[in-house]
Structure formats: C-alpha cells, structure tokens
Amino acid sequence: MRVLITxxxxxxYHKDDTLIYxxxxxxxxxxxxxxxxxxxxxxxxxxxxxxxxSSLLSILPGxxxxxxxxxxxxxxxxxxxxxxxxxxxxxxxELVEIIDLFDDEMLLQPSRKLIKLFSSKYTIVKELGKCGFxxxxxxxxxxxxxHSSISGTNFPIIVKPTYSAGSECVYLVNSDNExxxxxxxxxxxxxxxxxxxxxxxxxxxxxxxxxxxxxxxxFYSLNLQLIKNINGSLRFIGGILPIRKxxxxxxxxxxxxxxxTCYPELRGYVGLxxxxxxxxxxxxxxxxxxxxSIAGIVSLYPGFGKYMLSIHDRNMTQTAxxxxxxxxxxxxxxxxxxxxxxxxxxxGVDKEIISIFQRTVEVGKTSNLINIYQxxxxxxxxxxxDINDVLR
Numbered sequence: 001m002r003v004l005i006t007x008x009x010x011x012x013y014h015k016d017d018t019l020i021y022x023x024x025x026x027x028x029x030x031x032x033x034x035x036x037x038x039x040x041x042x043x044x045x046x047x048x049x050x051x052x053x054s055s056l057l058s059i060l061p062g063x064x065x066x067x068x069x070x071x072x073x074x075x076x077x078x079x080x081x082x083x084x085x086x087x088x089x090x091x092x093x094e095l096v097e098i099i100d101l102f103d104d105e106m107l108l109q110p111s112r113k114l115i116k117l118f119s120s121k122y123t124i125v126k127e128l129g130k131c132g133f134x135x136x137x138x139x140x141x142x143x144x145x146x147h148s149s150i151s152g153t154n155f156p157i158i159v160k161p162t163y164s165a166g167s168e169c170v171y172l173v174n175s176d177n178e179x180x181x182x183x184x185x186x187x188x189x190x191x192x193x194x195x196x197x198x199x200x201x202x203x204x205x206x207x208x209x210x211x212x213x214x215x216x217x218x219f220y221s222l223n224l225q226l227i228k229n230i231n232g233s234l235r236f237i238g239g240i241l242p243i244r245k246x247x248x249x250x251x252x253x254x255x256x257x258x259x260x261t262c263y264p265e266l267r268g269y270v271g272l273x274x275x276x277x278x279x280x281x282x283x284x285x286x287x288x289x290x291x292x293s294i295a296g297i298v299s300l301y302p303g304f305g306k307y308m309l310s311i312h313d314r315n316m317t318q319t320a321x322x323x324x325x326x327x328x329x330x331x332x333x334x335x336x337x338x339x340x341x342x343x344x345x346x347x348g349v350d351k352e353i354i355s356i357f358q359r360t361v362e363v364g365k366t367s368n369l370i371n372i373y374q375x376x377x378x379x380x381x382x383x384x385x386d387i388n389d390v391l392r
Contacts, residue, residue: 001309003037003108004083005030005062006047006076008090008098012069013049019091020357021168024334025292027059028354028361029089032298033290034062036305045083047075059354076101087268087308089289092119092163093191108308109268110212110288118270118288121162121196125283131262133255134282136199141183153179156200158234161190170234172200172384178232201284203277204385206243209293210256211307212266213316217256219307221322222249223293224390225273226333228382237379238333240372241296242323243390249321251281256319267311269294295363296330297322299352330365331372333379344374351375 009019009026034044044062049069057064067075080086080101085108088098096116104111110118118124122140129135140162159182160170169189171182186195205227210220223241227234243249255274260266271291273284297304301322310316335343337358348371351364366372369391373380380387 001041001085002043002045002083003309004045004047004065004079004086005034005037006079006086006088006098008072008088008094010052011047011049011067011075012072014051014069021359024354024356024359024361026089027056027356028295028332028363029290029292031060031354032295032363033087033305033308034060036294036298036302037308038062038305039302040305040309042305042309045079047079056356073098073101080106087290095119095289107268108311109290110270111265111267114263114266115288118286119163121160121164121198121285122194124286125198128262128283128286131258133258134280136201136282136284138196138198141195141197142193153197154199155179158196158198158200159183159186160196160198161186162194162196163191164189171232172229172234173232182232198284201275201277201282202385203275203282204390205273205275207239207291207293208252208256208272208274209241209269209291209297210259210272211269211311212260213307213311214267214314215317216260217319218310218316219304219320219322220252220256221293221297222252223296224387226376226380226387227384229384230382234384237335238331238376239293239296240329240331240369241293241300242321242329244323245390248276248281249323251276253319255281255283269308292332292361295332295361296365299363299365300326300328300330328365328367329369329372330363331376332361332363333376334359334361335379336360339378342378344377346375347371349375 007026007030009022037044045065046062047065047067050066086106087108099112125135125138155174169186173179173182205225207223211218222243223239226238269290271287275282349364349366354361
C-alpha cells in the first residue's frame, strides 16, 4: 500500500511563511505518523518544500519528495497518480482546498464533504447540536459587515477565528473592553474575517483521537490538553495520554459511536476537542485530520498505523481503546528552546526531542503520570483548569 503524507506547512515553507511557528509540530506529527504506517507495512512518501534545509530531512522516515513550495497544488495533482492513498494535514482553509485534488476513495481521512463541514468552527458546532451532542452556545460574527450581534454578550466567552489551526488568536474574555480588543486581534487571523464567540465551559480540557472504519470506530484515545491562559490569550502547549477515568470514558464511547451514527460515512482519523466536568463531556471543535496527539499515541503504541490502513476493511468490527492496549503514559509539549534548562527531572522518562527554529517539541513516555508531572511542571503554570483534578 502506497500512502502519500502531505503536510501543508512542511510542503509550502518559504522564508516569509506566516505559519513557521507550526513547523516543529508539523515535523513531529509527520514523523510519528509515517513511522507507524511504515511499521505496519505501508510505503510512505512525504512532501517537503525545496526551501527547507536538507539537514532537517533526516528527522523523517519514509521517502522524501522535494517539491516547489510555490507550485504546491500543481505538484499535488502530479503526485496523486503515484499513490493509493493520501493523508492531508493543513489549516482548515487550505485543507478544504487541497482535498478537492483527490477523490474520496484516496483519502485516509473523512470525505471532502465532511472535511468542509467540520472545518468551520461555527458550522460543526451547530450540526453537532442537531445530532444531540452537548456543545457550547456558539455564534458567528462577520467583522466586515456586522457589529450589533456582540451586544448583550454573557462572559466569560471564547473568541476565535472560524477557520484556524493551533491556538493562534484564541482569547478568553471577561468584559466588553476585552471583547473589542479580542475582535480586533482576531479579524486578521481568519481568512474570511469571520469570528466565533463561544461560551467558555469550565472543566478539564482534552481531546479524543478516533479512527473510523466502515463499521464504526476502530480505535480511540482520550487525551489531556495542556492549555495556558497568558493574559487572556489561550495557548495550546501539549498533551498527556491516555486518560483512563472510567466515568469519562463511558461518555467518550457514547460520543464516538454517536458521531458515526450521525455521519456513517466517517472514515480515518478525527480529533475532537472536548471539555469534561460533572455534567459530562462537551464537544468544542472537530479536526478532520491528524493532530499532534498522534505523537504520543505512536510513542506508546507503534501498532496504531494498522488502524489507519484498515479503514476500508469490513472485517474490522471491534473498537480498541489505547489505554487497554498498553501500559504507561505519554506526553508531548512544545516550548521555546531557552526554557529547556528549567524543565524537571528525566528519571523514568524515555523522551525524544525535535528542535527547529528556536522551538522544541518533546515527546516522552513513562510508567506513571507523576513522572510526567515532575518533568514538565515548569510549563504548567496558568493552565485553564487544575491539573491536579486529573492526576489524582
């Protein structure tokens, strides 16, 4: 089986690239995903900008396909004839544009129709609400034409672009003045000038990584998200997985099976951003593409790739939970290189470090959560929830 992985940031990099801050995460995702696919029998090709320093190419397994970053779409049209399947990783706007180059049968991820539906942070919340899922109150503002709809807003709320990747331009606001400033900051981050206002849900922030096949979910993991509040700006810095709290997993299983009931054409990897509290699990966003959680999953369980390669196998009927397949835990965190010396002890932690453009992504695994906490504790100030509630 020949699989093409094309990661937009890696493939279109140039010196003036505004997405350069995503480069370490991009390398990390692709490295672990490609490794797992190769370990499970696939031939993997990875597209890479010709302007990336060749010394960085050794980070990645698989066959590197160097392309002209200025002619990315032409390059994809040429390459799609040489592979059986493709996995596209990109910010929402670009993802929607890229997947139109491929037939649905080639995608090891949701169909083009579902990718377009899931990529809007407004539309998908409204659709999930119709399916009966717990979602936050959400409204959309066209900053180029509309201002009146922000009146009467109840705080605290989240302000974020309708189409964006990572946690860029995501704000937690508590007053009208903060809201006006957040809107000014956010309008330039959305390609269409559209901004989402969403109720802030108190609770533990996490994600669900799930792989869907023809019969439903094949694999899932519940992951903790590490999100910091830096003067009202929310920053995603990493995650810990798998979370094995049984009372939460019951809700998670209902969600992943319910999502397939609502969208039976779902295939491949989907990442759900969620918040859980005493009232259950609330879905915040849906990412119809691989997410950084794959690094932690594969570090613990290299066999993950077999689920990605089996989404069309009608004999695959069981749903595997990562926490049942392995012992121990994994983490992945990003930080500026200058803070590396302040991190905690390394004892009991097996880690890999990828450092690019003065930023580092660290992926590690260990036998217990306390080792992870001791290692990354200096990074955990100002989280949007109390991490001790999870580690107990």
